[in-house]
Amino acid sequence: QEVLSTGRLLGREKEAVDWVKRFEHLSQKARNDLSSFREKGETVAIYEMRGHDKVYMWSYDARGAFYLYETLDLKPPKTILEEVLLPNQHTVIPLERLREYEADHMFFIVGVEHGWYEQMDQRMEESDVLRQLSAVKNGTFYPLKLEDFRFDEGERALHLIDRFVSRLTAAANPTIIHM
Template identity: 30%
Template sequence: MKKLLLPMLFLFVLVLTACNNESTETKTNNISNDEKEESTTITYQSEEGPIEVPANPQRVVVLSSFAGNVEALGVNLVGVDSWSKQNPRYDSFLKDVEEVSDENLEKIIELDPDLIIGLSTAQNLDKLKEIAPTVTFTYGKVDYLTQHLEIGKLLNKEKEAQDWINDFKKRTKSAGEEIKAAIGEDATVSVIENYDKQLYVYGNNWGRGTEILYQEMGLKMPKKVEETALAPGYYALSLEVLPEFAGDYVILSKSAGTDNSFQDTETYKNIPAVQNNRVFEANMEEFFFNDPLTLDFQLEFFKEHFLNSK
């Protein structure tokens, strides 16, 4: 009898141990699932303070400026501002994305966003925050690369953002050295735009490739541009004084839909950069922004034109 009892007791212990292990494993799995649910949000330190946002946003609305940053980080867009919709270089990924504004709240509600991104000057911010977590940035508060890094942090893509920044700085430094060798260390460059019948010249942080030319490559701007446009970012000027602001090389940002008849005037034609074929015309709608997609395009544009100019 004792011989029979011992094997049965041993078997009972094995079954009990197995049940306990299964119970422990189930409990562990449940804890893991709870932790996963808790990790569906992250806390982003915004300009206004900490805000809870999705850890993996799926439906992002961008109200100004940052559509290219979001797309470059591989995050889905469902609504963007009108300026972004006008950019032909965004057509491939904004084709089915709705155009929205901070005034059309009903349309934003219909898009059911899980994150809204915009500028601090946006209207109806209190109402937007009721629709979805809303994060705003003050334009120019940080430099353009830090801005992309901040958007990377917001979207839980900080590493991807930093990797692109590191690579971009290497590429622009290399291209800048080539361009300086080709055009000369002391050559000056102006970025001029014809917008709505008004001419503007730009400083070093207002899109249009200015960040690449002046910040990354260290190219020089004419003294007149430095005096008037560097601090505010841009400066409006008349055709009569345009020659004073034109550098040895000019990046001319313009739109086919704008009156560009100033280029037919003698004042324009007599500018040395014009006479020396050193005016590089860019599509204004493609050149506005300073997100990674636009910056990569601008960098290739500058390499192609400066290195092939006479």
């Protein structure tokens, strides 16, 4: 609706309608590509590390969460569904509690600016909490650059959806995978 309204305001209704059709087509293709993933009932979630000990879990309106859960129709862990998504409220926890919110597949956003992304392997080795996550052990823990997830509108949304799908459909590799 936003794209269509903006298209009307700018006198570019045809372009807006075309973009919405493209988005719907690509979203349906992505859901089809993930159908076997959903049938397995595996959970997926997106997190953001801030500082050395804070983990943010975003509601539907930030960091691509809407596209991950709604557009792709993927299942979050029960705790994230109940405490973050249903009340539609961002949640912050200490790193030590991350296992309570653990998903089978974990997209983990970290900043390049503060060195987290470049030092992710070292931080994984140093953190008992991160090392013990099933997703880390199974190769389904995906560090992401915060700078790539700051915005999630328009063409950026299509890019994020593609990244989610490509990561989830790739063979699991029990090493840290950087995107």
